[in-house]
Amino acid sequence: MICTGLCAPLKNSHTNDEMPIVIDNYSSSIFPWANISYIHFPYENAISKVSTIKKLYFLPYQLLVKKVVSDIHKHPGSKIVFANSEYTAKTIKTVFGLDSIVLYPPVSMIYNEEEHINIERVDCVMTISRFAEDKHLELIPSIAEKTNKNINFILAGGGGSLKVLHTLNETSEKFKLGTRLKLLINYPRSELVRTLIRSKVYLHTMEYEHFGISIIEAMSAGCIRLYLIPVVRRSLFLNISDTRVLNRPLKS
Numbered sequence: 001m002i003c004t005g006l007c008a009p010l011k012n013s014h015t016n017d018e019m020p021i022v023i024d025n026y027s028s029s030i031f032p033w034a035n036i037s038y039i040h041f042p043y044e045n046a047i048s049k050v051s052t053i054k055k056l057y058f059l060p061y062q063l064l065v066k067k068v069v070s071d072i073h074k075h076p077g078s079k080i081v082f083a084n085s086e087y088t089a090k091t092i093k094t095v096f097g098l099d100s101i102v103l104y105p106p107v108s109m110i111y112n113e114e115e116h117i118n119i120e121r122v123d124c125v126m127t128i129s130r131f132a133e134d135k136h137l138e139l140i141p142s143i144a145e146k147t148n149k150n151i152n153f154i155l156a157g158g159g160g161s162l163k164v165l166h167t168l169n170e171t172s173e174k175f176k177l178g179t180r181l182k183l184l185i186n187y188p189r190s191e192l193v194r195t196l197i198r199s200k201v202y203l204h205t206m207e208y209e210h211f212g213i214s215i216i217e218a219m220s221a222g223c224i225r226l227y228l229i230p231v232v233r234r235s236l237f238l239n240i241s242d243t244r245v246l247n248r249p250l251k252s
């Protein structure tokens with residue numbers, strides 16, 4: 001029923017015939033071949049920060065997107081744009097001048113009181129992330145070096161860049177962290193959940209996070225969250241109905 005309502009404006013305005021629907025939920029931009037675009041964060045925002053030479057490389061792409069956005073302004077309802085958070089929606093409005101529908105990604109609540117109530121938390125700070133440069137994971141060894149030696153750090157993730165992994169290993173050796181910093185690559189989901197529930201703190205190092213599924217998972221696991229501002233807007237937290245998990249006191 002939801003799909004029918006959203007897709008109604010995509011009917012041919014001249015013949016009223018139904019048109020094939022193309023949904024783009026990957027490119028984080030608006031292209032002519034997609035009827036529905038789900039934007040995680042406008043790619044144009046990243047282009048604005050690259051060198052002049054790289055901007056020239058992206059120029060054809062920018063001209064194409066500019067033409068599509070112009071057509072949408074001329075023909076409202078010709079395309080539908082979704083955003084993964086209110087923060088992203090505001091950025092879409094700033095970059096493209098377009099309104100979008102906020103559709104939060106699905107996140108499973110991790111904590112189960114009957115199953116996990118007796119799990120003892122340890123002095124551990126956990127991070128879940130792709131090993132990508134924009135995640136600023138290089139901050140973790142620096143933070144670990146400045147904390148009490150009894151506190152351990154776990155970074156779990158996959159994909160991304162080998163360069164980031166090398167940097168993490170080199171920095172960890174530089175600060176002589178030893179086993180205080182563990183890198184868990186392609187860790188099984190069940191073990192990741194158990195490790196998160198046993199941790200006291202969740203550390204998120206990406207700046208200007210536009211949603212952050214792992215932050216919400218850490219919240220549902222009862223972790224204290226530490227992250228750079230701005231991140232997920234408070235309205236998202238207020239929309240979560242079961243607040244017992246969020247407010248459950250941590251065991252010392």
